Amino acid sequence: MAKHKWSQSVFDKPSEQNRDGGAIVMEKPNVKWDDVAGLNQAKETLKEAVILPDKFPHLFAGKRKPWKGILLFGPPGTGKSYLAKAVATEADNSTFFSVSSADLVSKWIGESENSMKTLFQQAREHKPSIILIDEVDVLSSSHRESESIHQIKNEFLVQMYGNGRNDDEIQVLGASSMPWKIHPAIRKRFAKRIYIPLPEAPARMAMFKLHLGTTPHSIQEHEFKQLSEKSDGYSGADISMVVRDALMQPVKKVQTATHFKRVRGPSRNDPNVIVDDLLTPCSPGAPGAVEMSWMDIPGEKLLEPVVSFSDMLLSLSTSKPSVTEDDIRNQEAFFEDFC
Structure with a gap:
C-alpha cells in the first residue's frame, strides 16, 4: 500500500513534554506535472532522478545509484518548490517532507540542529522519502556564519552522508535562489544541479x-x-x-x-x-x-x-x-x- 505523502513545512517550538520532536505540519501534495507550466527539461531530469528509481528500483542496483541530493536553483519565483511538490505527487509511493531553512535557523534558535536531526529521523521512519529543504543557502552560507548556522550546517552534513546508515531510499531536494552562497561542502552533497530559469x-x-x-x-x-x-x-x-x-x-x-x-x-x-x-x-x-x-x-x-x-x-x-x-x-x- 502506498504511504501517505507528508509535507513538513515548519518545526514549531515543542512543549515541555516534547522537547526533542516538535510539532510537524503535514499535508498531501497534489501538484501534477501539467500544473507546472514549461520547465520540460527540468521535469525530464527529475523524472530520471526521482520517479524512475521510485517506480523501478531494480534498475538502480549495484553501482547504478539514483541521485541522493538534487539542487533546484534559479531566480526567485520560478517555481522551484512547486516543482518539488509535483515530484512528490508523482512519486506516490514516497513520503514528502518540506521545511524552510530560514524557519529552522530563526524559529528555534539553539536547537536548530535537533530540528534537522528530527527531520531525517522522520524521513527514515517513513521511507521511501523525499525531503525538500527550501532556501538551502540560508543554512549553508559560505560567508561568516553564526554558531547556530554552523551547528545546523554540520548536522545536515552528518545526516546526509556521515552517519553510516543506508539512506538509499531518502531523496533530498534543495531549492535556492542564491546558489552561489552555498558552502562548498553543502554544494558537493547536491551532486545533481538543475537550473530553473525564467x-x-x-x-x-x-x-x-x-x-x-x-x-x-x-x-x-x-x-x-x-x-x-x-x-x-x-x-x-x-x-x-x-x-x-x-x-x-x-x-x-x-x-x-x-x-x-x-x-x-x-x-x-x-x-x-x-x-x-x-x-x-x-x-x-x-x-x-x-x-x-x-x-x-x-x-x-x-x-x-x-x-x-x-x-x-x-x-x-x-x-x-x-x-x-x-x-x-x-x-x-x-x-x-x-x-
Whole structure:
C-alpha cells in the first residue's frame, strides 16, 4: 500500500513534554506535472532522478545509484518548490517532507540542529522519502556564519552522508535562489544541479491560462500570445500577481460603477437556469442604464463583468519584473561553473 505523502513545512517550538520532536505540519501534495507550466527539461531530469528509481528500483542496483541530493536553483519565483511538490505527487509511493531553512535557523534558535536531526529521523521512519529543504543557502552560507548556522550546517552534513546508515531510499531536494552562497561542502552533497530559469514565452502563455483557471473571461488565443510577449522577463510568481490583480478589475468596476443595466445570465441559485433580470455595470449612456450603486443591488442579482484583455494589460502596465539582470547573470555564472 502506498504511504501517505507528508509535507513538513515548519518545526514549531515543542512543549515541555516534547522537547526533542516538535510539532510537524503535514499535508498531501497534489501538484501534477501539467500544473507546472514549461520547465520540460527540468521535469525530464527529475523524472530520471526521482520517479524512475521510485517506480523501478531494480534498475538502480549495484553501482547504478539514483541521485541522493538534487539542487533546484534559479531566480526567485520560478517555481522551484512547486516543482518539488509535483515530484512528490508523482512519486506516490514516497513520503514528502518540506521545511524552510530560514524557519529552522530563526524559529528555534539553539536547537536548530535537533530540528534537522528530527527531520531525517522522520524521513527514515517513513521511507521511501523525499525531503525538500527550501532556501538551502540560508543554512549553508559560505560567508561568516553564526554558531547556530554552523551547528545546523554540520548536522545536515552528518545526516546526509556521515552517519553510516543506508539512506538509499531518502531523496533530498534543495531549492535556492542564491546558489552561489552555498558552502562548498553543502554544494558537493547536491551532486545533481538543475537550473530553473525564467519562463519562456510558451510557458508564460500557459501560466496566464493556469492562473485564470475557470474564471469567466473574454480573452482570445491571440491575446494570450500578446500577453506572453509583453511579459518577457517576468517570473511565474510575477505573472501570478498580474493575473491576481486582473481578476480584481471586475470587482473594482462593480464598486465604482454609477449605472447598471439589466442583462440575461445564469441564475445564482441554479447556474443551469437563465434569467433576464440580472444587473451589470455599464456606462451612463448605455441603453437601459439605470443610475444606482452596488449597494442597491440584491446579492443574487449581480452579474459581474468578465475578465478582459484590457484588464490584463492594465495590470501588466502597473507591474514590473522582480528579477534583475544582475540576478540572471549570477544564476548563469553558477550554471557555467558547477553544472
